[in-house]
Amino acid sequence: KNQVEQSPQSLIILEGKNCTLQCNYTVSPFSNLRWYKQDTGRGPVSLTIMTFSENTKSNGRYTATLDADTKQSSLHITASQLSDSASYICVVSALNFNKFYFGSGTKLNVKP
Amino acid sequence: DAGVTQSPTHLIKTRGQHVTLRCSPISGHKSVSWYQQVLGQGPQFIFQYYEKEERGRGNFPDRFSARQFPNYSSELNVNALLLGDSALYLCASSLALTGQTTGELFFGEGSRLTVL
Numbered sequence: 001k002n003q004v005e006q007s008p009q010s011l012i013i014l015e016g017k018n019c020t021l022q023c024n025y026t027v028s029p030f031s032n033l034r035w036y037k038q039d040t041g042r043g044p045v046s047l048t049i050m051t052f053s054e055n056t057k058s059n060g061r062y063t064a065t066l067d068a069d070t071k072q073s074s075l076h077i078t079a080s081q082l083s084d085s086a087s088y089i090c091v092v093s094a095l096n097f098n099k100f101y102f103g104s105g106t107k108l109n110v111k112p
Numbered sequence: 113d114a115g116v117t118q119s120p121t122h123l124i125k126t127r128g129q130h131v132t133l134r135c136s137p138i139s140g141h142k143s144v145s146w147y148q149q150v151l152g153q154g155p156q157f158i159f160q161y162y163e164k165e166e167r168g169r170g171n172f173p174d175r176f177s178a179r180q181f182p183n184y185s186s187e188l189n190v191n192a193l194l195l196g197d198s199a200l201y202l203c204a205s206s207l208a209l210t211g212q213t214t215g216e217l218f219f220g221e222g223s224r225l226t227v228l
Contacts, residue, residue: 006154034217043116043202043219044155089154099168100145102154 002027004092006103014111017080021106023073023090031095035064035075038087038105047075047088080110114138116205116220124226125193133188133223137205143167144186145217146178147202155202161186162208190225198227 004025013019025033032051036044048057048064050073057064061078077084087105094101117136125131137144143162147155160168161180180186184205190197200222206215 004154036219041200041222041224043204043221045219046216049216099160099170100147100157102147102156104154 002092002094002099002101004090004101004103006088006090006106008106009104010107010109012109012111013080015080015082019077019080019108021075021077021088021090021108023075023103025071025073025090025092025101025103027071027092027094027101029095030068030071031093033064033066033073034091034093035062035073036089036091038089040086044089077108080108082110082112084108085110116203116218118201118203118220118223120223121221122224122226124228126228127193127195129193129227130189130191131193131225133190133201133203133225135186135188135203135205135220137184137186137203138218141205141207141218142184143206143208144180144184145204145206146186146188147204148172148197149200149202149222151199158188193227195227198225200224 007022034049035047038044047062050066063076066073087107089105090103092101119134145160146158149155157170159178164180175191178188202222204217204219
């Protein structure tokens with residue numbers, strides 16, 4: 001069964017600290033993996049997109065990693081800001097199938 | 113340039129009714145996909161359309177249907193509404209089919225449906 005699991009479900013950190021969010025998937029055959037940021041009540045916004053051959057991709061203070069062998073990805077946020085408070089969603093798509101598998105998201109709360 | 117626009121932004125229906133949600137993609141984008149997001153959960157994929165044809169379908173009952181028009185806008189229809197259909201319905205547009213490419217998916221702000 002194609003699934004995407006994210007951990008932790010929620011996380012509270014202090015402003016300026018770093019954090020790492022995890023995504024494990026069983027989607028096969030793998031096509032690509034995306035990380036999205038979703039503010040409450042808004043549509044998701046893309047952070048990174050990675051294919052099988054990529055194992056690191058950065059977007060400002062956001063760095064995503066991918067290990068296609070172990071089917072794991074992580075999103076590392078450096079020097080967190082209050083505006084980073086949001087849900088972070090991992091999305092995996094399967095090759096040859098126009099379907100997207102979403103994780104339930106990690107809700108990040110950055111406190112001053 | 114306008115982003116993905118969805119209408120209505122909020123609506124309330126009662127059980128058994130029918131609802132139509134609308135989505136206008138970014139100009140030049142030929143693919144539209146629909147997602148259901150129940151409060152506190154991640155989005156669930158419903159449909160993807162490309163060049164007016166259905167190209168992908170998630171695990172949703174036949175009460176859910178959609179279509180894409182010649183101008184690439186799209187409608188999502190839900191019949192015989194159930195309480196469990198209450199959710200944020202998101203539309204996303206892309207230049208091409210994104211399941212097999214790394215093309216960017218751009219989401220609208222969603223239509224919040226409440227079924228009473």
